Amino acid sequence: MATIGIDLGTTNSCAAFVEGGRPVIVPNVEGERTTPSVVAFSKDGERLVGTVARRQAAMNPDRTIESVKRHMGGDWWADIDGKLYSPQELSAMILRKLRRDAEAFLDQEVTQAVITVPAYFDDAQRQATKDAGRIAGLDVLRIINEPTAAALAYGLDNGEPQKVMVYDLGGGTFDVSIIEIGDDVIEVLATSGDNHLGGDDFDERVIAYLLDAFQREHGIDVRRDKMALRRVAEAAREAKKELSALESTQVNLPFLAQGPAGPAHLETTLTRAAFNDMTRDLVERTSGPVQTALNDAGIAASELGCVLLVGGSTRIPAVQEHVRRLTGKEPSASINPDECVAMGAALQAATLSGASTGLVKADNSILLLDVTPLSLSVETVGGVATRLVERNTTLPVHYSQVFSTAAAFQTSVEIRVLQGERPLAKDNKAIGTFRLKGIKRAPAGVPQIEVTFDIDANGILTVSAKDLDTGKAQSITIDDSGRMSDDEVERAIRDAEQYAAQDGLRRDFMAARDEAQSLLSEADRALAQVGKQLEKDEKKQIKADAAALRKLVGKKLDALSAADVDELRSAKDRLERSSARARTLVSRD
Structure with missing residues (x-):
């Protein structure tokens, strides 16, 4: 089974795999190296993904969805003919196409992948991306930041020590990362960005x-x-x-x-x-994140060895000129801005398919160290955001802090976890509420509750806690409206698998239907031209078989079974036999 890297983009997506130690782009079945991130639903319920979806968008705007990546991790739903689809489900349709195209190209099953996200994606957005992969039938080995993946692809051929800026302006998001390439290490020093600029x-x-x-x-x-x-x-x-x-x-x-x-x-x-x-x-809006990343990395633009442009929007001449003014550097043209992210993801995928834990080596020599893009805080008394993990901390992160109660005789405490850089809790994004229950009754400030935050190499947060008085570990519930529950994910997986089977039936039925319609035209023409030369019973049988076939041809595609396909083919065979002599007479004439 092959393992692939996927750049799940706002406008276009791309997949790659490693062959002979080198990343190779996977062309889709249409022969294109990138696939439009567009999903559409035809009036008869057929799902279209990629180029075919984009082509029909103007004639079917109400059932065509683009730029779904901008809604990942949020409370947004697409309403298609009364059925609601989450961003995860729609993204899974794109991922499933990329997976199928890779299987067709590689002629083997694909079940594992590394998927990229903007560096500035928060916990909910990363988890939503991982859920989309699961729904598509993929074991997501790692979520990797897009600028980091681009640097990984660049570092494969340019491993000499230097500091690199990755300026990533895609269809829906903007990221900038400062990355240091050492002798054997690629380390992300700082990252910044804007999730609503592209x-x-x-x-x-x-x-x-x-x-x-x-x-x-x-x-x-x-x-x-x-x-x-x-x-x-x-x-x-x-x-x-x-x-x-x-x-x-x-x-x-x-x-x-x-x-x-x-x-x-x-x-x-x-x-x-x-x-x-x-x-x-819009171009000027990229200046702030660039300066923030440079400041956080503690370097000046003059210390950069290279500037990499990633994302299709960096082809805009004004953007390129702006980067020259900001950095004083001529952007490198050594990597393809549309493909380098998928290639970097493929390098990591090839490594992780052998070992999915620990820090990552791109090959046998390059070690990759990524960072968390946003600070992690908890809300404390007075609505203050108390910083626990600073942004640009190297992943993975393990951090523990002891908390206590604010009121006497509390038996539970609620901790709101936040992501963002603002001093007040209300100005940051709440990513979860953690409740610790079963605390021993005591005066305020007496209970000792150790809360541990773990951010894994995907940038995804998990939380555990224990009461130090009893030594017993306590359970913590995460309430996050942007996440799908395990049950919702499993249901979406079943729906996707069911659709995959239904899609195969649709293709079989439509192929048989096309043949049947062609045969019906021939039979009708034969009756009109040589009907007088046929026996009465023969004509009657042709008309009966044609009527039966015509009825089956009109069956709706959204309620098909394997029996329907078999019945259509059998009816076509009957008409073929009964009209054979009439069609032969027409061909002789």
Whole structure:
């Protein structure tokens, strides 16, 4: 069984494996090296993932979901025809396609993977990503930060001692990491970022520009027309890409809307200068995290040996120029920004498939040390966030602290755990509530309760506690609305497996249906052309078999069984036999 590395991206995803000690990108069944992170549902219930989903988006906007990664770990659901899908389930559909494509390419089963996440993902987002992998039928060996994976891929060929900045601007998130490559060690010194800044935001600016231009020319606002809006969004995405190579581009969308004077077309020119002007503040927003990462790492930009650009949005010339101004360095062109994250994940996957514990060696020489991206605190008296684990602490982390009661004769204590950098609890994100029960009644401040925080190499937090007075370990319940429970994950796994089987039936049924429809056309044509040459009973039998087959062809795809496929094929065989002579007569004529 093969083990793969997966870059689960906001806009596109990518998979890789290691062959002969080198990472190799896995092409999908469409022959592409990356797969659009798009999920769609057809009207008859078929699930579409990747390029086929993106192609039909304009005609099916209500059942097409993009950029689901931005909702990971949050309380967001997609409502498709009355059925709710969580971000984990939708991401699992993308992961399942990547897994199947890898199995087709490698001609072997794939059950293990390393999956990447933005360095600034919090505990709930990392856990949600891991749950998505489980639903897709993958044993997720490790969650690794995207900039770290990119540095790992870079370090494979550039292992000389140096400090590297990874500037990762993807479709939905921005991360920057300062990484030191030593003789045998790749160590993350600091990381910072913005989980709500990426290529999608650049697209939104172009979309608004095109909609305003169309409204000025035709007096029509198409913002409420979902189909038109999807066409504009696709055109905006393509225009953005073209402006990375051209100084201007033409946007032409015929028949975008129907106006009083007839069909209205969108025809406009977008220049790179105009694009740079409308997105200037987005580019500038990357400056803060860059400076924070440099400060946390304790180095100046001049000490950097290399700057790596990762993520498709770093192809924007204004972004590249901004990085040059920030760092005084010419960004390296030695790695592919769309593929390097998956390649780094594959290197780690190859190692972990042999041993899934401890710190990671990318090959037999490079040791990888990652960090936690956000500080970990607990809420104490007065709503203060008391810092326990500082951001950019090397993983894994094991930290214990003794707490006590704030009121007399308490039999339980509640501890709110927070992630963030603000001094007040209310300004940070609450990631869980931990309740310790069964404390011996005593005056305030007397009980000694040791709470232990463990952040594993995935950046995922677990908590344990014990009462030092009794020495007994106590259970702690984690309440996190952003997480799926084990039961929910198991149910989603069953649904995904059930769909996989149903998907196979759909493919078999549609193939048989296409053959049946072709046969029905031939039979109808034969009856029309040579019916007078046939015996009465023969004609009657052809008509009866055709009617029976036509009824089966119309069966809905969302309620199929294996028996339905067999019945369709049997009915087709009967019509083939009964109409054989008539079709032969037609071919002779």
